[in-house]
Amino acid sequence: MAPRDLPRTTLAILFIGGLIAASLWIVRPFLPALIWAAMIVIATWPLLRALQRRLWGRRWLAASLMTLALLLAFVVPLALAVATVVANAGAIFAWTRSLAALQLPTLPDWVRSLPVVGDSIAEAWREVAAAGWSELAKRVAPYADDALRWIAGQAGDVGLIGAQLLVTVVLAAVLYADGEAAAERLRRFGVRLAGARGGAAVQLAGKAVRAVALGVVVTALVQALAGGLGLLVAGVPFAGVLTALMFVLAVAQIGAVPVLVCAAGWLYWGEGQLGAAIALLVWSIVVGTLDNVLRPVLIRQGADLPLLLVFAGVIGGIIGFGLIGIFVGPVVLAVAYTLLEDWMNEKPGRVEGDSGRS
Numbered sequence: 001m002a003p004r005d006l007p008r009t010t011l012a013i014l015f016i017g018g019l020i021a022a023s024l025w026i027v028r029p030f031l032p033a034l035i036w037a038a039m040i041v042i043a044t045w046p047l048l049r050a051l052q053r054r055l056w057g058r059r060w061l062a063a064s065l066m067t068l069a070l071l072l073a074f075v076v077p078l079a080l081a082v083a084t085v086v087a088n089a090g091a092i093f094a095w096t097r098s099l100a101a102l103q104l105p106t107l108p109d110w111v112r113s114l115p116v117v118g119d120s121i122a123e124a125w126r127e128v129a130a131a132g133w134s135e136l137a138k139r140v141a142p143y144a145d146d147a148l149r150w151i152a153g154q155a156g157d158v159g160l161i162g163a164q165l166l167v168t169v170v171l172a173a174v175l176y177a178d179g180e181a182a183a184e185r186l187r188r189f190g191v192r193l194a195g196a197r198g199g200a201a202v203q204l205a206g207k208a209v210r211a212v213a214l215g216v217v218v219t220a221l222v223q224a225l226a227g228g229l230g231l232l233v234a235g236v237p238f239a240g241v242l243t244a245l246m247f248v249l250a251v252a253q254i255g256a257v258p259v260l261v262c263a264a265g266w267l268y269w270g271e272g273q274l275g276a277a278i279a280l281l282v283w284s285i286v287v288g289t290l291d292n293v294l295r296p297v298l299i300r301q302g303a304d305l306p307l308l309l310v311f312a313g314v315i316g317g318i319i320g321f322g323l324i325g326i327f328v329g330p331v332v333l334a335v336a337y338t339l340l341e342d343w344m345n346e347k348p349g350r351v352e353g354d355s356g357r358s
Contacts (some may be wrong), residue, residue, distance in 0.1 A: 006306045030171075032324060033164050037171035040070065041179060042206050042279045043213030045068065048176055063176035070169045197342065201335050208334035215299030216314055220250030223290050226331055227256040230283040236263045251326060253315055255291060260284035309333050 002279035027034070041048075053060040112122045150182065171209055175182060183206070190198030228243030234243065242263065246256035248310050296307055317329020 030167065033167040033323055034171055035328070036168045037175055039209055039324075040168070040172050041175040042209045043217075045179060045210075048179075059177065063173060066176055067169060067173040068171070070172055077116055094245065108323055197339060200342075201339060204338050205331050208331045209327055211299045211301075211305055211334075212310060212314065212330045214301055215295045215310060216251060216253075216326060218298055219291055219295045222249050222294060223247075223250045223256045223287055226287045226290065227284070229258055230260065230287065231263055234267060234273075234280045236262070236267065236280075250291070251314075255288055257284050257288040260287060305330075305334050305337075309337055 005218075024031075024156060048062055048066050051065060052059055055061045111125075115122070183202075186202050187199050190200075190202040192198070194201065224243050224247035227246045228239055231239040231242055237347045242259055246259045249259065250256050260280060263281040264277045264284065267273045267280060299305065299310055308334075313330030314326055314331040315329075317327070317332075319324025319325070321328050
């Protein structure tokens, strides 16, 4: 057996590592858009195939329609949201200035009668009412300044966000047109890396993405639309902005109920509309229960994964990776969970025939 050439092996590893690092550095500006495009394409791939069958088997026509739908779903709402904020900037500023003239309403008796927390809430309410809005504004001012600076910084990135969305749509169009080839390359890479388990892990990652898209995103969308409908019927202002906020909160597993409850409180204390407030509270209960009904059913249709695993993956992914962590977290946990289960269930002494060979 020939002796190993250690310097040659070391230099080869360093060269390959440097090549990988340089490649990642070059494509780094496009990685967020590429990840989003891949997640969107994986989640909507069955819809593309169904559309292709209806369009006489023409892939380019189905891919064009899906790309147009992505443009309408992402780029157009962003432009409309920015235009709405700019057009109503004066009204929003006047509304915030008018808050100083408002008088804090009297705390209802049923709040004081609440067990454990009733007295504390009543005492805090009395302190705020005695101090007045001017004193409250002084206390909130430092936090408000930080929030305004953050909003100003985010507003400066609107153009960058729009560019990222356009790049995401373009990359999604490319994947729609040649998705099978990309999936086959990933499968071959997984098989080459870890044999049959690697190929199964690639397929599982795709199923996990589809499960999260169905169970988390679709459920959040349904909750936000239902909540927005309730706000619109109740006559709450800025229903569109609040609907977008409910969607974000529902994706983050907080839910749309806090927004609806706050809107109901505004209807009762700010507008004196008791009937509308009660109706909105009842509707918020209905919207809140949609999460418990829809999400498990939709996740099971995407992949046979424990609901707790998906929930932990979404929360941990958002904390660790930001918005893209909605998909990255569950995918990583799903692959790790399945590989661990497969390894624990494997019989001792069994050797996988094609591990390490492709």
